[in-house]
Amino acid sequence: MLTDSTGAILRAACAAAGLRTDGAVVLNRSENVIYKLPGGIVARVARAGQQAAARREVEVARWLESVGMPAVRVIPDIEQPIVVDERAVTFWVELPPHRHGTPTEVAGALRKLHALTPPGDLDLGTLDPFVRLDDRIERATTMSADDRAWMRGHLAELKQRWTRLPDGLPWCVVHGDAWVGNVVATEAGEIILLDLERTSIGPPEWDTVHTAIKFKTLSQISAQDYQSFCDVYGHDVTAWTGYELLRDLREFRMTTMAAQTAVTIPADRAQADHRIACLQGKLGPRPWSGWRPVPPQ
Template identity: 70%
Template sequence: MSMDPADSVLRRACAVAGVDCANATVLNRSENILYRLDGAIVARIARSGQESAARREVAVAEWLEAEGISAVRTVPGLDQPVVVEQHAVTFWKELPPHRPGTPAQIAGALRQLHALSLPVGIELGELDPFVRLDQRIDGAITVSSTDRDWMRDHLAELRKRWDERPSGLPRCVVHGDAWSGNVVATDDGTIVMLDLERTSVGPPEWDTVHTAIKFKTLGQISAQAYQSFCEVYGSDVTEWEGYELLRDLREFRMTTMAAQSAANIPADREQADHRIACLQGKFGPRPWSGWHPVPSR
């Protein structure tokens, strides 16, 4: 392994946990860093200061397993998370080959999750749709000062609209980031939820609006596919009066994520600028084309 700071954190965490990391390989570098280890284990290094979130994520995974909900599983027998230099490291069972879930599969998983009673003994906390947005804007060094000022003003407007949001379906346990990469299908047809760090208590519409955006904002799924999502889930979030607020919040989160990525990956600068321009109305009404995944691979 190299002398990358994350590699050093991984080595020390694995030594504490008693896990072999001699053949570790990087799976993904985004907000968190994922490594594949021998023994079909994935190690996840969280951002600095995320110990409580990582501890909650482990507890949520174990609760979902007890409830019979198919989600990513922790490696049993380990005291998790292991904290090294303020980075929480967790260890997970590697999934078999899988692909992003279809809209109908995502709807089925969310319907199961949203039907659960609140867990006992786990402090999930309230959904925070604004988490880290201020920091992302401050760190968006490739974005022009004019656009950053616009982003701050837009964020202030979204906060005000959130405080005045209309009521909707009953609050419940929400995944928090239910896009197709976080609800996947294995080759045997099992649907698995991943990335549980945003699991909290909040409006179920926060989970369903992402698929609506894939259809109405980005034009990345067909009307038929979106209709199948609504039929399986049992409602259509776009018919709710609060839809535009959640849509705008989700789109803004996606945009600040691109701006954050562009600060470290030059290839993502064009994507960040494109998303900002879309939100500013420079490319006309939705659906907008040209939104590509970040960080660039």
């Protein structure tokens, strides 16, 4: 049942689009609220103030479809996004049964994406690794005052380090949030990119560093899996002098995500505190144990 404020926004957007909401169910609540609608449609309700990002994500999806890059598809013939109370709602084709991609599948998808010629009629913009981080820290009401002060200071340090990012591979089209949950494999063997709101022009290492973190920081994949990822992609980001900076940035983003979800999901507070303690060096050197997905999956 659509009884909360987000449900009311969804009802209004669906009415404008001529879509039904009976039987709608929530699939996920994190940066966005994702609903499954009748007729094989998925609706995405963004946070307030994200109209431009939602519009660009729709445009990116249409561009990727036009060049044959497997990615989530928008519902055609609907002017998107539909904005209700400053919240953008977009409508997508429901995926067939799928699973998270393996390291080699992620590597293959990224290699194909990074080889694309940027669109001439769509401004993808430049990667911003700091988007929403200040806001997440401010809104993380479960964070202690000491931890909040430390996070602000660490963020300022990361911003300074970013200005000295060393040269690496040529900048290209990047996904922007290429963890395995955003690269999925269908039962038919198609590898599909999801969550395109961070797609932009940037260092390709930003996309490959997440898999390196799963190996080097979290020990969630084996050395063999990571080597297979590097072999398929054709480059090992950990051998680059900019690796530690991108690693630290991605770990910081992952930590602020946990702090954000802890505000509405009390069970995630321990995870947020754990990640902050890791960044602060209180739990020893990497690899760190105890990191689990948030929100619960």
